[in-house]
Amino acid sequence: MMKTCLCMLALLYHGANGFQFMSKWKLPTPVNVAQEAAIEEKFGDKKLVVITGTSSGLGRKTAGALLRTGQYHVVGAVRDLDKMEAVAELDEWPLERFTPMECELNSFQSVRDFCDNLKEWKVGKPIDRLICNAGVYQPSLPYAKWSVDDHEQTMQINYLSHFLMISELLDDMTEAKDPRVIMVGSVTGNDNTVGGGGVYPIADLKNLDGFRAGFKNPIAMADGYGFIGAKAYKDSKLCLMMLSNMLHARYHKRTGIAFSSIYPGCLAESPLFREKRAWFRRYFPVFMKYITGGFVSEEEAGQRLFQVAHDPRCSKSGVYWSWNGGPRENRGLEALEKGGQISGGGGAGGGWDSIYENDQSDKVNDIDLSVELFKYSTEITGAKWPVKKTVVSPCPTLKVIGAISNQMIAKEELKRMAEKPGLNEDGTPIKPKLTVKKKAVLVTDKVVGGILSRTVGRVARFANRRLLGKLPEEALTGSFQEEKPLAKAISVVSISTPEGDIVAADQVEFVADAPVASGSNGATAPAANGASLNGAAAPVANGVNGATSHAASGSNGVAAPHANGSQHVFSSTVDEADQESIQDEISVQVFNKDTIIEVQGEEKTVQASA
DSSP: OHHHHHHHHHHHHHGGGTTGGGGGOOOOOHHHHHHHHHHHHHHTTOEEEEEEOOSSHHHHHHHHHHHHHTSEEEEEEESOHHHHHHHHHHTTOOGGGEEEEEOOTTOHHHHHHHHHHHHHHTTTOOOOEEEEOOOOOOTTOSSOOBOTTSSBHHHIIIIIHHHHHHHHHHHHHTTSSSOEEEEEOOGGGOTTSHHHHSSSSOOOOTTOHHHHTTOOTTOOSTTSSOOOHHHHHHHHHHHHHHHHHHHHHHHHHHHOOEEEEEOOOBOTTSGGGTTSOHHHHHHHHHHIIIIIOOBOOHHHHHHHHHHHHHOGGGGOSSEEEEEOOSOOTTOHHHHHHTTTOOOOTTSSOOOGGGEEEOOOOTTTTOHHHHHHHHHHHHHHHTOOOOOOOOOOOOOHHHHHHHHHHHHHHHHHHHHHTTOOOSBOTTSOBOOOOOOHHHHHHHHHHHHHHHHHHHTHHHHHHHHHHHHHOOOOHHHHOOOSSOOOOOOOOOOEEEEEETTEEEEEESSOOEEEOOOOOTTOOOOBOOOSTTBOOTTOOOOOBTTBOOOBOOBBTTTBEEEOOOGGGOOEEEOOOOOHHHHHHHHHHEEEEEETTEEEEEETTEEEEEEOBO
16 A cells, blocks of 8 residues: 555656656666665766866866766766876866766767777766767868768767767666756757858758768768868757757657757857967957857856756756847947956856747758658667667556457457558559468467357357447448458569550459550450460450450460550469469560560560551
8 A cells, every 4th residue: 555655646746757757766686786886886976977078168167067066977078088187187177076088089989989988987877967069160171071980070070979979878878867968059050040040151951962872981061062161060060959859859758868959159269269260269259259249258158068967947858058148239338348248148148047948940940851860870870779668657457468468469460460452563462571480370370260269259259249239330331432352463564565565464453554546456466375364354445445365374364465555454363372473484575566475484476466
């Protein structure tokens, strides 16, 4: 009784999450107890955060903010360990709570190695936060640079390698209590803003022709067209924001992981612009501070990314987070007095409570294109996404009934799938492919079912009629069309000659359509091997006489050319044993007015006669 009450209270508390919270329940086995002890010794009560690109810029400031709370152990995924160790020492990070690990985002293998090393190092502790921050911006390049995997560098570092990393770590994150995957987007990837839609080039994946073609050297752009460094960056950010939405749709309800993206503001003094020319690096921050007001310092941007990882309000999934400050008017003197640090949408200021759920462009919200992007990205990276199922009720009754009924359900479904209406493109019927095991199940069911039907089944049917009565008339009527019979075509080969069409078929019920020439007469052909066509007949269409033919070798009907596109129905039969092989055994060649039909390896010539 007590357990039942606890379960009911838990369900009421978790509300819309249903039974999701139960997915993390574990029985206290010796292995689990030992693992929990190792985790406690290594991490204490700290949450585990993984951030890419922590040696500079936004990642560096975010890692520092997380470490200052004393609530997190941060793993920095970086390509240069020496530089990272120097930065950690310079910033006086507590090294007992910061662990740098090598990860070169230019290489998919390096990403996989990083994930493997991380899993081994953390002794089973689930990852609480994964922050996809690292990025490069190469706007001045007149040509593309290529990664270890022969992909354009900007797209691989900013998007594809993070795509692969998430797929490798997603399963592990489901064990955390409040897991979050955060992707650093950009206003430049959102064309519903001035920054994203008013400055060329515009982020646009078009039809993903570049990804569809494999995105290998020399294909440098996702859309398959010419390379522009600035567009490669904007496209990569568009991909990240689309990925966040896709993962939210695919995995949030099944895993409890919150997927979100953010725009922290324009970091005009960030190392992100290290590949721009000197004059740009000098004057761009001034322009952003005093003209547009979009400037945000690295420190403040780091606080914003930290907030999305830390603030309980940001556990919401499927959101594009942004920050908004005060008004921008009369900013001249105030901007000078405050060094450009004044409030504004997308700019500096506003504080912790200025966070809001921003709108995304139609391109970011394009569901169909997002599905294609996910598909091609999986193929390019070789990612293997875990199959996650929604957690269901742990009710013992449901489990018992399910175990009993599963076998019966599978058996009945096999019987239902034994037939499938319609024809393939070549005119043959759709035949569901069954494994030997499934065929054996069907045969066994047929034998056992036949015995039961004549014994227990009779009693059951009698009881059904007596107890339940007849079905109401409304249940049996009401269809606007009569059900059509299943097509019986097995194999059809047809060709055209100057005199008309020739059809070779095994078992056929179909109509050969062609333009009708009124008043023309049906053509006939002599017998091939003297056998007769079974049940050959052709109706008259618009005054056209039916054409008939004799059978070749008796194995399949051969219909003679008919006159100038008249319409005929041909029908012949063969043994069931030959049906599967007939299509391979028949070949037809046309030489002027004569037709050579090869039946079971032997050529037969049919001369067309008008």
